[in-house]
Amino acid sequence: MWKKPLKPVTKKAVKTKLILLYEDIVCDGTEGCKRHKLVGKKYFGGLYEGSERNEDLWLEVQQYIYDNYDTEYLKNVYIAGDGAPWSVAGCRVLEKSKFVLDKYHLGKYIYKATTHLDDSQQAAKEFIYGAINERDFDGVMRLLQKCYASTDQEYKKKEVTECARYIKNNWLGIMVRIDDGGAVWGCSAEGHISHVLSARESSRPMGWSKKGVDWISHLRVLTRNEQKIIDLMEYQDKKQRKKNRIECEDQLIQDVQKRKSSRNEEVLRKAIPGLEKKQFSWMRSIINAGGIIA
Incomplete structure (x- = not known):
């Protein structure tokens, strides 16, 4: 789990985060070959600034684990990284997790x-x-x-x-790496940062807005997870239509309540002769405010 600067850190620089969840490392090739590959890879990433958004990122990882693994039989989740606070914070979110220094x-x-x-x-x-x-x-x-x-x-x-x-x-x-047999695995952080983030975001001089770099990071993660961008666009369109429908329904409810309030006010004015007189100003205030008399 790693965090990659888009450029040398300055006051205007931002950092995107990348998490790679995997199950195992196996040899990729014939006996004696030094090449390896990861089994069960799943990428997560984006800007996720601040402690609350950082927690949201780790909650996405935890939800994926819930959805795809039987946590009753899951012994440990190792968070390997460079010791940055955002990555160590994952131990407070992921169940059965241990931080391992890369x-x-x-x-x-x-x-x-x-x-x-x-x-x-x-x-x-x-x-x-x-x-x-x-x-x-x-x-x-x-x-x-x-x-x-x-x-x-x-x-x-x-x-x-x-x-x-x-x-x-x-x-x-x-010490976790020394004491725990499962933590002796290597960490391929730099290679994944280079291929997933840096190749698009910082290998050549570029300027990014926070929104732009967050979007491109999500898209890079999406393609690495072998998902189709068109599926994301359809999902976002569906989500936006749902949001618009809810807003329209809320506005309709407000309009109905407003018309109902206006009708009630009109009925009261007819039922109480002289309501416009000065001594009834207190009652007019209650009616106009939509209040009730206890």
Whole structure:
């Protein structure tokens, strides 16, 4: 589950979200082939800005799981990602879910934190990964502290600090991968972002409105799910006709109530002689307001 910037993040940039639900990873080809494919794929995505809309996105995923799987026999749902708050929030919506930190992003932070070690970089990385596999959080922090102390360059110190913070914030997600056999699967986030979103939205310089990028993201997801755009258009047309019909019915009810109120007022005026006199202004106010006398 991933979130892809449309361009380098600025005040005017927006991010679209992409979730790929799948059942398993199997070899695609002959024995020994390194190519794999996902079984039971289903994409979800769009802009979904804000915490409420983000929850709506995860509720769509949960509803799909309800509709297509027997949740009584479903053991775990793993949410693999880079640790972004929007993806971790899925654990509060999806039943039996666990967050798993994508090893690609973990590796990227560790790599940046050790590049200044030159020939010792590989050894340092092995020590850090060894401490992680031993579930030794304090040991990881001590190793990163040594990396920090081994450079005088401020930008390198910053990269080591960011790595330590990233590991600390996502330690539980790292441990799920270590402890839970089902969480050792790889995460193909970057490839799917590239093919589903970036290929259309940001591989070349483009300008998007929020509405436009939300629509194109939904359409890309739609086609990846092997659905027809014409089906979406027919569904939206049907939905709009239903909305128009409801609005017409509501307006008709209001008109009927208004005419009924006018008739009642006319009857009262005929039944109460002198209603227009000044001393009956209080009664006229009640009638005009459509009120009743208790």
